[in-house]
Amino acid sequence: MLKGKVAVVSGAAQGLGKSFTHILLENGAQVAMLDVDEAGGQELQVQLNQQFGLERTQFYKADVASELQFTDVFQKIVSKFGHIDIFCNNAGIVDEKNWEKTVSINLSGVVRGTYLALDHMKKQNGGKGGIIINVASLAGLGPLPSAPVYTATKFGVVGFTRALSMASQASGYGVRINALCPSFVRTSLIDSFNQKEKTGNFHNLAAITQSLMEKFPIIEVEQVAKAFLHLVKDECVDGAALLVKNTGAEYVIFPKDMETTPISI
Ligand SMILES: NC(=O)C1=CN([C@@H]2O[C@H](COP(=O)(O)OP(=O)(O)OC[C@H]3O[C@@H](n4cnc5c(N)ncnc54)[C@H](O)[C@@H]3O)[C@@H](O)[C@H]2O)C=CC1
């Protein structure tokens, strides 16, 4: 049970963020939902208030790419709930045309959210510790050719999470930091594979994406939410990347020694 725990989920208005919010509420937590989509977020809050009661959920409008908006909303959340125990950096987009926006949201937004949460949670600052979950992707472990910048941001999220987790352990912050790596999930993001305004120069590679979707069949948000909950609850897991596929969830084993091929120079 997560009764008494306070969680923050970015990109919570729909898709995976909505399913994480739902499972956190089902398990007793209070959830601050953050999203740029004000109408969607407000509508979801009304639904969740009816289902779980008032005071369990609060929606906040903010763009994770904006330092000002993210910091402001973070402070409002701490003022309302008193503290934060669980922080999920989930907001993300696919936009190979406006690739700088993709980096700003998918990577800079995750770094920003993680540092805000860490500063609040870490024991050195009087915090109680906690857990940060960064939503990466299978595309953070292997390349998605139709989305090179998306792939880069997700590799970045996995690398950042692993390095910061080691830093947190070495410094005794008391904060666990893990990455969640789903394969294709049935949300509106999936539609971007067919949209030229999202795929840009790589629109011709739709058939490759299609064959990857056959290799890694689309899964449902509920399955990813169960894996998310596992990361929240298992206090032994830190610095991990949890892959979620149609066959189940599995921790990625990163090689201790890199496999290389020597060349003569
Ligand atoms: N759907 C999929 O196949 C997979 C998705 N993911 C990742 O899961 C995360 C969630 O994606 P989905 O739920 O599929 O997408 P989605 O498009 O259904 O939901 C994303 C949510 O993030 C919000 N958002 C977008 N930009 C934002 C910003 N700048 N600030 C705050 N909120 C913002 C949107 O308004 C939306 O509510 C993303 O990081 C995505 O990369 C990872 C693996 C697979």
Ligand SMILES: CCCCC/C=C\C=C\C(=O)C/C=C\C/C=C\CCCC(=O)O
């Ligand atoms: C512009 C392309 C859009 C792609 C479809 C939309 C959303 C995808 C979101 C993801 O996060 C991708 C999920 C899985 C990636 C799949 C394969 C990567 C290859 C991994 C490997 O070969 O090991």
